[in-house]
Amino acid sequence: MIGSIEVRSLSRSFTTTVRRPGFAGALRSLVNPERAVKHAVSDISFDVVPGELLALLGPNGAGKSTTIKMLTGILTPTSGEARVAGVVPYEERERNARNIGAVFGQRTQLWWDLPVRESFAILRDIYDVPGAEHAARLREFDGILELSAFWDTRVRHLSLGQRVRCDLAAALLHDPPVVFLDEPTIGMDVVVKEQVREFLRHQVEQRGRTVLLTTHDMTEVERLAERVVLINHGRLVLDGSLDEIRRKFGSTWQVRATLADGHTDLAPPPGIVLLRQDGPQVVFGPDGPEAPTVHQALKAVIERYEVTGIAIDEADLEDVMRAAYAHAEPAAEGV
Amino acid sequence: MNAVRIAWRITRLNFRSQLEYRTEFLLMVAIGAIWQVSVIVFATVLLTRFTGMGGWDSSDVLLIPATRMLAHGLFVLVLGRVHGLGRFIQEGRIDICLLRPIPVHRQVQLQYFPTNAIGDLTVAAGLMAGALSRSHLDWTAGRITYLVICLIGGMLLEAALFTAVACASLRFPAADYWGRWLEELLGTFGSYPLNVLPKAVGGFLTFGLPLAFVAYFPAAVLTGHGHDTGVPFWLAAASPLLGVLAYLGARLLWRWSLNHYTGVNG
Numbered sequence A: 001m002i003g004s005i006e007v008r009s010l011s012r013s014f015t016t017t018v019r020r021p022g023f024a025g026a027l028r029s030l031v032n033p034e035r036a037v038k039h040a041v042s043d044i045s046f047d048v049v050p051g052e053l054l055a056l057l058g059p060n061g062a063g064k065s066t067t068i069k070m071l072t073g074i075l076t077p078t079s080g081e082a083r084v085a086g087v088v089p090y091e092e093r094e095r096n097a098r099n100i101g102a103v104f105g106q107r108t109q110l111w112w113d114l115p116v117r118e119s120f121a122i123l124r125d126i127y128d129v130p131g132a133e134h135a136a137r138l139r140e141f142d143g144i145l146e147l148s149a150f151w152d153t154r155v156r157h158l159s160l161g162q163r164v165r166c167d168l169a170a171a172l173l174h175d176p177p178v179v180f181l182d183e184p185t186i187g188m189d190v191v192v193k194e195q196v197r198e199f200l201r202h203q204v205e206q207r208g209r210t211v212l213l214t215t216h217d218m219t220e221v222e223r224l225a226e227r228v229v230l231i232n233h234g235r236l237v238l239d240g241s242l243d244e245i246r247r248k249f250g251s252t253w254q255v256r257a258t259l260a261d262g263h264t265d266l267a268p269p270p271g272i273v274l275l276r277q278d279g280p281q282v283v284f285g286p287d288g289p290e291a292p293t294v295h296q297a298l299k300a301v302i303e304r305y306e307v308t309g310i311a312i313d314e315a316d317l318e319d320v321m322r323a324a325y326a327h328a329e330p331a332a333e334g335v
Numbered sequence B: 001m002n003a004v005r006i007a008w009r010i011t012r013l014n015f016r017s018q019l020e021y022r023t024e025f026l027l028m029v030a031i032g033a034i035w036q037v038s039v040i041v042f043a044t045v046l047l048t049r050f051t052g053m054g055g056w057d058s059s060d061v062l063l064i065p066a067t068r069m070l071a072h073g074l075f076v077l078v079l080g081r082v083h084g085l086g087r088f089i090q091e092g093r094i095d096i097c098l099l100r101p102i103p104v105h106r107q108v109q110l111q112y113f114p115t116n117a118i119g120d121l122t123v124a125a126g127l128m129a130g131a132l133s134r135s136h137l138d139w140t141a142g143r144i145t146y147l148v149i150c151l152i153g154g155m156l157l158e159a160a161l162f163t164a165v166a167c168a169s170l171r172f173p174a175a176d177y178w179g180r181w182l183e184e185l186l187g188t189f190g191s192y193p194l195n196v197l198p199k200a201v202g203g204f205l206t207f208g209l210p211l212a213f214v215a216y217f218p219a220a221v222l223t224g225h226g227h228d229t230g231v232p233f234w235l236a237a238a239s240p241l242l243g244v245l246a247y248l249g250a251r252l253l254w255r256w257s258l259n260h261y262t263g264v265n266g
Helices: A022-031 A064-071 A093-099 A116-126 A131-145 A160-172 A190-205 A218-224 A242-248 A294-304 A317-333 B002-019 B022-034 B037-049 B058-078 B085-090 B093-097 B104-109 B116-134 B141-171 B173-189 B199-208 B216-223 B233-237 B239-259
Strands: A005-017 A035-048 A053-057 A079-084 A100-104 A178-182 A210-214 A227-232 A235-240 A253-259 A272-278 A281-286 A307-314
Touching: A005 A064, A035 A064, A035 A079, A035 A227, A053 A064, A053 A218, A064 A079, A064 A178, A064 A210, A093 A100, A100 A160, A116 A131, A116 A160, A116 B002, A131 A160, A131 A190, A160 A190, A190 A210, A190 A218, A218 A317, A227 A242, A227 A317, A235 A242, A242 A317, A253 A294, A272 A294, A281 A294, A294 A307, B002 B022, B022 B116, B037 B058, B037 B116, B037 B173, B058 B116, B058 B141, B058 B216, B085 B093, B085 B141, B085 B173, B093 B104, B104 B239, B141 B173, B141 B216, B141 B239, B216 B233, B216 B239
Parallel strands: A035 A235, A053 A210, A053 A227, A100 A178, A178 A210
Antiparallel strands: A005 A035, A005 A079, A227 A235, A253 A281, A253 A307, A272 A281
16 A cells, blocks of 8 residues: 555564684684574564554664664565565565655765755656656755755765755655654754654645654654554564553653641542652552543542642653663563 | 666766865876876886787787776776775665665766776876887777777676675675775786786686786787687687676676675664
8 A cells, every 4th residue: 555564574683693702702703603693673563554653662773773674675574574655675676765765864865975956856867756846845845944055065064964854855855655764863953853853744744654763762752653663672562652652661650749738538549549648748650551641640639639739740751661671671581 | 768867967966076176186087097007117117128028029918908907997987886885885875775766786886976087097098009009910990899899898807806896795894805905916917918927827817817808818819819828719709708798797696695685784
């Protein structure tokens, strides 16, 4: 289907040489190398529907980039199958390339010695984009990314932020239904990051593009992603919404209240547990899988008790992800 | 047709961008020429101190380095970007090529304009002009056509060797060092009639690394030494065909290697 990504039991293994400790170990490895199979991606399956932005998350070395490389046709999987916009990317690389755009934050796809606009013109020719369409799209991208201020500069003279904005535009000039972004905002300042996020939101909401994003920036995830796939040690740990992740991995909120004098019955509302009490100062948290959201809990506490002061602490997504990564560690040992 | 237009456009833009850095451009042209200084010294010594070498007249011998250098200059200009590909691979730039809907090999060749080829070709053309002017041969249309075909064959043979090294670099980026060794070897032994070398070395440079097919055999066939090369005359005469076949084989190996590319940098 145009714009969809289907991943079924995708795996990719590499054969590596086991490093033995010390100089003698290195010599032994040279004479008699011990091989080991490293499973970079193991049996992962997920779908991305057209017009959806999915964040593919995981710690360093989790298998995110390898997954993206298989979906873009750079690598061939060891087993399993993937279809991107109806095309098997590693079997029909050039056909797949016409359906996708890709940005790798640390590498540029522009010609290093040429002014950016010349790179755009070359890409227009490569993808057979009609001149009027190309000009209109450049105008649109310039409106958000402010490219015209530096698009006559050679790529080698651009700052990182300028270069990645140009790379984003270059990846979308041929109007691909599917876009892969591997840490697109790495190393950018907050202003440029926000500019890029606005651009991506526009591409998903207004242009209906399917986006698969990897990032370590949780603010980016919160602002952009509708759904998250979490992988660790090459295995899929979770596929769901941010709320599901928050619910699954640890306490996600606390309500701190100061109670008026005379409260004796401190039985909390359903789904809420009393975590601490110090005189009139009390702290409540979620209790079990049916716990209310922080706003529901706030309302319940105010309705049940007479309070003179109240505040909420919500664990930020980074804390939640840390808990999620830690939770996935035991599974990794079996890999 | 579109592919030719794109290749021409990129080449033109790359060339223009090199021209904009005047000093860098001139330095690159100069290094291309200076790189060939050993060949020029060899040619000078050959013409001023010796009457011949290995049973060949000096004027005939001169055709060997001239042919090799011109074939090499053409290789650098047209197909030379496969040389030193290890760094390109290690930096992950080949991954970017795999994302575009045109062949990766073509993109590798269009990375930049090889300005040093201008120096290479200038020296090589000068040497060839000198060799032809001193030659006692009757340069008929047939001989000239055969020489041109041999130059193309030599270019393809050199390209085949460096493409094979590039294939190894896709898996082992350190294979680049072998490319440098190969370049050194071609430059060192490419100017001599190989019959002056020990048989084992000559055999290696014929059947191991087929350097003999780049310039020695073609020059032998053109100058009437084709029956004294140690290989059947037909094989020496078929040198350009070997270049074509070797290049086609190298491109198949390239395709296979790309399909088995395992990536770098995670």
